[in-house]
């Protein structure tokens with residue numbers, strides 16, 4: 294579905310992306326992972342055509358993305374940015390309905406199926422109760438859920454999400470990752486960037502790990518997330534452990550509370 298080949302990009306002669314190669318297939322949830330400044334947002338921007346890479350090829354559904362019109366791109370690809378400012382006080386349901394715009398014709402009046410898609414997307418991320426609230430007064434986490442619902446309502450072949458759960462509480466983080474897993478299982482390709490290796494390990498079936506300035510590893514996170522890899526990217530800050538047959542990445546040097554260790 295998405296194929297990135299030999300991608301290079303530099304800012305002010307500083308190479309950020311070097312020889313990046315990976316693909317995301319239909320039905321795959323791919324976690325894009327790497328330390329601050331490793332180029333995740335830059336890679337997203339190249340894939341979405343917001344910046345033109347210095348070298349390399351990005352294909353979407355076997356087409357060079359440079360040849361897709363904005364409308365074609367929006368019909369096939371949804372994007373959830375890290376931050377979004379909305380200058381007008383649109384209601385939440387209007388914001389989510391905007392995701393349907395690439396599918397509307399004529400006077401851009403939403404049809405019943407557009408309204409149904411918006412309602413389903415809001416239910417999926419648990420924000421139906423916010424439908425009539427103005428978007429601009431919501432908390433950062435609630436706004437993040439609205440943008441995810443808008444991308445889901447768009448009903449595209451592929452969704453890009455830039456740190457989709459960075460502002461969410463524990464329950465909503467889990468809710469969103471489970472929703473992404475289900476949407477991928479229904480055939481959508483998803484590339485989601487995250488700073489939490491556990492989310493990638495628990496919910497993603499593939500990962501792309503960026504370092505400086507290139508690709509450090511890729512593949513099944515249960516195989517890729519080794520102690521050696523974590524040491525390479527986090528310089529000894531974490532330990533790879535296991536719980537319930539899953540990998541779990543813990544901060545290194547954790548000790549049990551003395552009272553608990555004494556069995557109190």
Ligand SMILES: Nc1ncnc2c1ncn2[C@@H]1O[C@H](COP(=O)(O)OP(=O)(O)OP(=O)(O)O)[C@@H](O)[C@H]1O
Pocket residue numbers: 304305309327328329330331332333334335336
């Ligand atoms: N327009 C730009 N001009 C110059 N340098 C830039 C530009 N955009 C990004 N960079 C630099 O490229 C590097 C990678 O930035 P990018 O935002 O892609 O990283 P990231 O992995 O998404 O980081 P984070 O995890 O902190 O969000 C950074 O050092 C950043 O300063």
